[in-house]
Amino acid sequence: MRGKCGLFYTSYGQERALLTTPSQKWRFGLFLLVYLLSPLALDAYDLSVLIMVHIAVIGAVSLNLLTGSCGQISLGHGAFLGVGAYGAAYCTANGVPFVPALLLGGTASALVGLLFGIPSLRLKGIYLAIATLAAQIILTYVFLHWDAVTGGAHGMMVATPSILGYAFDTDAKTFFLTLAVAVLAILTVANILRTRTGRAFVAVRDHYLSAEIVGVNLFRTKLVAFGASSFLAGVAGGLWGHYVMYITPEMFGIGLSISYLAMIIIGGLGSVQGAVFGAIFITLLPEFLNWGSGELSGLLPGVADSLMAMKEGIFGLVLVLFLIFEPEGLNRRWQLFKAYWKLYPFAY
């Protein structure tokens, strides 16, 4: 009702809506419109960075479902992306159309995720982290040595994505393709979290014993989390492979897994929006540092060189600073920012 101060819901459905107020819907709609029109103004570099952001978003929200929402830490996410990438590439190389190939890649990744999720019943915390690290190592080994499927050390070429004869052969086209999949992934994860299964994830994360007492099947819930998360990771990998058009085992190493963990930690564990923020932040950070060192090189050559050499260190430093000063991530900062402007100019 107009004129009311605050939010008043008259049904549970209203309360659980993704966008609750008309103003939110307008803002989001406007943002989406501008974003969809952005390829008209952006060049291939800008678009390629946004494509990488889209793919990172899919990977980050999927890991956030597993680690942030269900509390199952994974150091093998990069390898699950790899399974999807190789799976989808193998399918398209053998004549399977792109969309089914992408889904099959995701399915292959989900099956592998389920397999490596089995120890999660017995293991948790650091022990589970080591088990998933083992998954990373085993899968990297498979990528490197299963020559018939993966091309081994030489990697494999991947076809340009094509749907019903329409080839996604430019950055602008790939921008829309990856954006569509990213939006689907976000909606999927957001909706999973609003279901009974999603609440079971959170219950397992917060206190597994209490969850079991109230009737949550721990093993099934954890496996579903591993399966769903790995499926989306596989889809992200499949998109990455088809965008790059050449995949090698080196692309899906432990570094990638750590990057995704950093994304969800910096973004905010357990929040879909946080995972999106984290993916954007981590993907743009090296570009920003490169841009910064480039700009500085003209003014302060010494400082620019140091900045370049310190890039890896800066990445670690940012992570540590977030853990110390904003452990709930960028999402929390965003909530505070919104609350500030909602009440502005009054403090309370």
Add this chain to the structure above:
Amino acid sequence: MTALRLFALCLALCLAAAPVSAKTIKIGVLSTLSGPTSDVGVPYSEGVNDCADWLNQTDFIPGHTLELLTVDYAYNAQQAIAAYKRFTAKDNIVALQGWGTADTEALTRFVAKDKIPTVSASYSAHLTDPAKAPYNFFIAADYSTQLRAALKYFRERWDKDRAPRLALMYPDHPYGLSPIEAGRKYAKEIGYEIVGEENVALGALEATTQLLALREDEPDFVWIGGTTSSTAVILKDAAKLGMDPVFFTNIWGADENLPKLAGDAAEGCYSLQSAVAYGAEVPGMEPIKEATGGEPKMTHYIRGFASMYVMAEGIRRAAEEGEINGPGVKNALETLRDFDPMGLTPPISFYPDDHRPNMSVFIYQVENGQLVLRGEPSLERKDEWLGH
């Protein structure tokens, strides 16, 4: 008539007043100034940059100046793709100086699609096949060819009645695995007995277990397919165990730092190289000494210098044809026949259907802590080896 004269006079004045400005040719450079390969990436990048400066000073491409745009991609494929997109979208580069496996392979299809000739320092054999990588080039013999040439060199000097015993030590990594299949096959073909294979990781801190397994087999030759640091670990542990086979390493497996890392254990170790060591008596050393002020640089620096020089030769030839663009430079590079990069590397030839630069390798040996040239074996350019 007066108007015509006036126009001619104005035109002449305009032409006279116009500054004689050189046209800029932009080249993207993917460097690893940070990240896991920065120890060798930094000198390589310095070589590339110093060569470009020297070429500009000598007006190597008449009327044109080379402008290098360097991005540190920290050996991360995603960052390499972003940098490449920036080079092509914002900077309009004509060619690309690439670096390692991660970026070169990730960009193979992009550079082919965009027609950007790329000269990298990833020497995987499959990049030499233009059917798969039409815009990829490099100036060293590929890893497989290097290994084959070294095996031939040692086999020809083998004077015992029995077959020489060969063991292979390499990291279970795309770079380490790259020449192994070709090496195994060729070794058997020319009469080696392969007695063992062991994996030693690139970041290994010890290799005793692997060496103990090999010691039983008494190899005469041990191939090390890692990097300088892993070679140093292997050599030191081998010395501790009293093993004394002939060690020979891949191009990244030994450089001027090996004696510093392995000390006396490095003595006698052979290193395959595609560029001469600093101070070699070749014409190309003169500009290098001038650029470096006489301060010795690693062989990676010289390879970077040669890589830029060969690319510039392609651009120069393309300029002569009036085609300074990607396809023009690619075509020009494919006209190189026994092109001598001032003695810095063996002569280079590229063909439209064969991008193997040559079939030769320099064999250096560590003697008194220095790299000493021992030979330059060459192989026949066999079609069946292309891409393998």
